[in-house]
Amino acid sequence: MIKVGIVGGTGYTGVELLRLLSRHPDVELRAVTSRKEAGMKVAEMFPSLRGRVDIAFSTPEDAKLTECDVVFFATPHGVAMAQARELLEAGVKVIDLAADFRLKDPAEFAKWYAMEHSCTDLLAEAVYGLPEVNRAAIQSARLIGMAGCYPTSVQLGLLPLLENGKKLIETTGLIADCKSGVSGAGRKAEVGTLFAESADNFKAYGVKGHRHSPEIMQGLSEIHGAPVQLTFVPHLTPMIRGIHSTIYARLTEEGKNTDIQKLFEERFANEVFVDVMPAGSCPETRSVRGSNTARIAVHRPGNGDLLVILVVEDNLVKGASGQSVQVMNLMFGLNEQHGLDVVPLLP
Numbered sequence: 001m002i003k004v005g006i007v008g009g010t011g012y013t014g015v016e017l018l019r020l021l022s023r024h025p026d027v028e029l030r031a032v033t034s035r036k037e038a039g040m041k042v043a044e045m046f047p048s049l050r051g052r053v054d055i056a057f058s059t060p061e062d063a064k065l066t067e068c069d070v071v072f073f074a075t076p077h078g079v080a081m082a083q084a085r086e087l088l089e090a091g092v093k094v095i096d097l098a099a100d101f102r103l104k105d106p107a108e109f110a111k112w113y114a115m116e117h118s119c120t121d122l123l124a125e126a127v128y129g130l131p132e133v134n135r136a137a138i139q140s141a142r143l144i145g146m147a148g149c150y151p152t153s154v155q156l157g158l159l160p161l162l163e164n165g166k167k168l169i170e171t172t173g174l175i176a177d178c179k180s181g182v183s184g185a186g187r188k189a190e191v192g193t194l195f196a197e198s199a200d201n202f203k204a205y206g207v208k209g210h211r212h213s214p215e216i217m218q219g220l221s222e223i224h225g226a227p228v229q230l231t232f233v234p235h236l237t238p239m240i241r242g243i244h245s246t247i248y249a250r251l252t253e254e255g256k257n258t259d260i261q262k263l264f265e266e267r268f269a270n271e272v273f274v275d276v277m278p279a280g281s282c283p284e285t286r287s288v289r290g291s292n293t294a295r296i297a298v299h300r301p302g303n304g305d306l307l308v309i310l311v312v313e314d315n316l317v318k319g320a321s322g323q324s325v326q327v328m329n330l331m332f333g334l335n336e337q338h339g340l341d342v343v344p345l346l347p
């Protein structure tokens with residue numbers, strides 16, 4: 001059994017990790033931290049986990065994390081980078097759901113996250129946690145910076161078109177128009193996520209620049225092997241879970257002469273967590289709710305040169321905790337689907 005610790009077990013991604021790991025056949029939950037709720041039983045705070053999780057929250061200091069095989073950080077940005085070195089030196093693998101180990105350039109990290117990076121040597125070692133792109137590197141990694149929620153959907157949607165220097169679409173002027181449910185903002189109290197502010201309302205935010213823009217462009221440029229330029233506009237929608245990304249790309253002459261539906265179907269044929277829907281489909285966020293699946297549909301309106309790619313995922317599962325369990329499975333040589341064989345919840 002793999003001994004697992006979670007730092008930040010009371011947030012939305014933390015409790016989602018608990019839900020998934022509590023039914024994982026190869027995992028033993030050793031420690032779950034909360035500074036505010038230390039001492040309280042996990043299942044007392046989250047009755048959904050009664051009979052599933054039998055430990056109490058402890059402070060990060062009391063959690064004996066160095067005795068774990070792997071520690072997940074489901075914490076705000078900046079927490080994992082302060083503790084990763086000690087854990088790695090003790091032989092513990094680290095999976096960070098925040099952004100501490102995503103951006104390769106420490107200056108970019110400082111610019112977007114308003115803090116200096118405290119361990120740039122580890123930043124160089126860290127592997128980006130997006131299995132459909134990086135599976136082999138993840139398998140041998142000891143430190144993972146999980147892909148962000150929006151970046152997961154946008155990179156999966158463009159992967160077949162860009163990888164290995166393909167010239168099927170223009171690589172400047174790409175547009176990702178993305179919508180997220182409110183759980184994407186986390187469980188902390190904030191005016192913008194109050195019911196009266198976010199229900200029955202719809203708005204864009206971060207239009208001048210969002211911290212996921214550099215992450216998406218870094219990822220796409222690595223996938224393509226050359227710079228890729230994309231405009232990313234996130235929106236807050238009055239739903240709890242889910243991301244819907246609509247991506248617009250101009251096809252090149254080569255792209256116009258390519259069967260794009262077939263390209264996507266073949267690229268993801270062996271990916272258990274990516275479903276390419278039949279031509280003409282419009283995937284719904286509720287079709288992935290609670291599951292680690294991303295569903296993708298490609299459209300070419302009027303058979304013109306504009307390609308529209310639709311991607312849906314659950315921000316808390318494929319966009320965060322589920323994908324991090326997928327990554328853990330790869331790091332420990334387990335079946336990639338263990339703990340993740342969940343049918344989406346309807347309605």
Ligand SMILES: NC(=O)C1=CN([C@@H]2O[C@H](COP(=O)(O)OP(=O)(O)OC[C@H]3O[C@@H](n4cnc5c(N)ncnc54)[C@H](OP(=O)(O)O)[C@@H]3O)[C@@H](O)[C@H]2O)C=CC1
Nearest residue numbers: 008009010011012013034035036074075098184186187320
């Ligand atoms: N919500 C989402 O859809 C997604 C979130 N993420 C990322 O995952 C991370 C967690 O997000 P989310 O679950 O939404 O956040 P929440 O705000 O819901 O939860 C944060 C958790 O971290 C703990 N925490 C806060 N500060 C510290 C600290 N200094 N040291 C140790 N623990 C701390 C909190 O507990 P306590 O204060 O009691 O210690 C709490 O359990 C974030 O970095 C976020 O960007 C990634 C993808 C999607």
Ligand SMILES: CC(=O)N[C@@H](CCC(=O)OP(=O)(O)O)C(=O)O
Nearest residue numbers: 098148149150180181182184185
């Ligand atoms: C709706 C909402 O507020 N979403 C968050 C993104 C979700 C998140 O926590 O971002 P990471 O994937 O980088 O960890 C935001 O825009 O900041």
